[in-house]
Amino acid sequence: MTTGLDGRVVLITGAARGLGLGIATRLAADGAHVVCADLRGADGAVAQIRATTPEAAATAVTVDVTDSVAVDRVVADTAETHGRLDVLVNNAGVAHPVAHLVDTHDSVFDDVFAVNVKGVFFCSRAAARVMKEQRGGRIISMASQAGKGAWPGWGIYSASKACVISLTQAFALELAPYGISVNAICPGTMLTDMTRTGFSAGLEPGQNLDDALRLKAASIPYGRLGTGADVGNLVAWLASDDCSFTTGAAINLTGGETISF
Numbered sequence: 133m134t135t136g137l138d139g140r141v142v143l144i145t146g147a148a149r150g151l152g153l154g155i156a157t158r159l160a161a162d163g164a165h166v167v168c169a170d171l172r173g174a175d176g177a178v179a180q181i182r183a184t185t186p187e188a189a190a191t192a193v194t195v196d197v198t199d200s201v202a203v204d205r206v207v208a209d210t211a212e213t214h215g216r217l218d219v220l221v222n223n224a225g226v227a228h229p230v231a232h233l234v235d236t237h238d239s240v241f242d243d244v245f246a247v248n249v250k251g252v253f254f255c256s257r258a259a260a261r262v263m264k265e266q267r268g269g270r271i272i273s274m275a276s277q278a279g280k281g282a283w284p285g286w287g288i289y290s291a292s293k294a295c296v297i298s299l300t301q302a303f304a305l306e307l308a309p310y311g312i313s314v315n316a317i318c319p320g321t322m323l324t325d326m327t328r329t330g331f332s333a334g335l336e337p338g339q340n341l342d343d344a345l346r347l348k349a350a351s352i353p354y355g356r357l358g359t360g361a362d363v364g365n366l367v368a369w370l371a372s373d374d375c376s377f378t379t380g381a382a383i384n385l386t387g388g389e390t391i392s393f
């Protein structure tokens with residue numbers, strides 16, 4: 133299999149850290165020009181990418197994916213600067229403190245849906261307009277295993293990720309005639325700040341974070357948590373010509389976490 137992405141122009145949201153940084157690092161190493169977009173800016177991410185791949189073509193932009201005007205501008209700027217937009221990776225996402233739905237305030241729903249659902253819609257819509265014109269492209273969105281099931285305390289997050297899967301299917305159908313594939317990735321438990329924050333909040337008395345993460349890793353058939361590199365590997369394939377007949381898919385990336393009971 134080849135995943136050469138030489139010269140492809142890729143916009144990745146939420147690329148300042150975590151899985152987004154892992155994706156950007158991998159695609160840059162494969163020869164893509166990665167535009168790293170994040171609410172908190174992404175200069176540090178670009179520096180880290182260059183530390184791994186000195187010849188990497190990478191730039192940083194600051195954008196809030198909940199702001200459709202700002203999203204339209206970043207997508208238009210990217211397409212204008214580089215002449216095209218080949219791949220959009222909708223990676224920016226937020227979780228919420230663990231709470232049952234009956235104890236969840238309106239603002240949690242609004243905040244999570246603003247980033248995880250509206251953000252994916254705004255970015256995909258803007259990218260799709262460019263990709264329709266150029267008659268080709270790839271849209272890849274980070275959903276979650278949580279979007280295919282439910283966990284007590286994670287209801288709003290799960291619902292938002294189910295929406296990502298649904299948007300993926302609808303965009304896939306509407307964009308297939310233009311040669312644009314649209315797919316979602318459903319990670320399991322990945323070793324990132326989002327996971328560390330979530331696990332820190334749920335520690336048993338006397339338990340420390342490392343122990344909790346080790347316990348979780350031991351419960352996963354592959355015996356470890358997932359990484360940004362794992363996600364980068366899958367995105368590299370979805371973005372490549374080797375991914376020739378896959379669209380509207382919601383692909384598990386869980387080390388087997390979701391297949392036993």
Ligand SMILES: NC(=O)c1ccc[n+]([C@@H]2O[C@H](COP(=O)([O-])OP(=O)(O)OC[C@H]3O[C@@H](n4cnc5c(N)ncnc54)[C@H](O)[C@@H]3O)[C@@H](O)[C@H]2O)c1
Nearest residue numbers: 146148150151171196197224225274276319321322324326
């Ligand atoms: N960590 C996991 O176990 C896991 C599992 C399944 C799915 N996911 C999904 O993968 C994606 C990345 O997760 P992560 O663990 O790397 O998260 P993270 O919190 O470590 O990083 C998320 C990044 O998104 C950025 N971001 C947040 N809101 C934004 C906004 N409004 N506009 C632009 N950027 C914004 C943040 O600044 C941050 O850099 C998310 O969509 C998440 O829901 C993560």
